Amino acid sequence: MTAETSTRSEAGMIAAILAGDTQLYHELIRPYERSVYLMALSYIKNEADAEDVAQEAFVKAFRSLSTFRAEAKFSTWLISITLNEARSRLRRQSVIRMQSLDGPADDNSGVSPALLRDWREIPSEVVERAEIRQLIQHAVESLPDIYREVFLLRDVQELNVNETAEALGINIPNVKVRLHRARMMLQKQLAPQLKTINKTLKRRWLPWS
Structure with a gap:
């Protein structure tokens, strides 16, 4: 269709x-x-x-x-x-x-069981990635509302720029600016922590870095 x-x-x-x-x-x-x-x-x-x-x-x-x-x-x-x-x-x-x-x-600091329900990992990787999931979850939650909303719509829900602008009632340039700032905030907060865990996983979870 x-x-x-x-x-x-x-x-x-x-x-x-x-x-x-x-x-x-x-x-x-x-x-x-x-x-x-x-x-x-x-x-x-x-x-x-x-x-x-x-x-x-x-x-x-x-x-x-x-x-x-x-x-x-x-x-x-x-x-x-x-x-x-x-x-x-x-x-x-x-x-x-x-x-x-x-x-x-x-x-609400724990990882929701729903986020882990469909993972197919060996046990050692589950612990490692659960820690990373928790770090990312906390970082996203700490974003100011205007940046968290854009990040969730664009990078989690995968709406396009026009749909995001319409959903939030803002213009397209504002969507782009807020998304860029959200990603920069997350990168600044997460990069040092993830580097101490695993550089390979850092690249996988943060494709924008």
């Missing part, structure tokens, strides 16, 4: 959904369920919360489907809604933490 045919099919499904065939919505979103969840997980770093964010994003997309502009890509529109929901979730969690100073501190 070509991109044009796919877009036409989506447009037809959206029109039918808006006309009352709401069951089609499940078919419409099915190709994007994994990418929306992974985007939420990359931003939230908690599987349960990421599932909630993804679910809420799909619900909000359904409720706002009549506002979807046909000239935009449906997938990009979904990612934008997911980002907004993830931001809202983080803001709410921040408020709750400030209001519950006596509660136990959150610890």
Whole structure:
């Protein structure tokens, strides 16, 4: 199926959904369920919360489907809604933490089991690469929001420049500048640590260095 045919099919499904065939919505979103969840997980770093964010994003997309502009890509529109929901979730969690100073501190420093589930490594390599995965995860989490968002969309979700600009509501030059700065920040933070672990793995994990 070509991109044009796919877009036409989506447009037809959206029109039918808006006309009352709401069951089609499940078919419409099915190709994007994994990418929306992974985007939420990359931003939230908690599987349960990421599932909630993804679910809420799909619900909000359904409720706002009549506002979807046909000239935009449906997938990009979904990612934008997911980002907004993830931001809202983080803001709410921040408020709750400030209001519950006596509660136990959150610890999201561990590697999510989902990230390791499909690895096919010998045991010695698992430990080594898990350490690197953790370093990268912490470095990405430490980026300021405007740089982390661009990095996740371009280098994790692999959206193109136009789609990233549309999802974030910024222009293309800003996408390029923010991505460059994000990569430079990550390189500056990670290069010394990775060099002490394994130079070969450093080159594999940081192709932009």
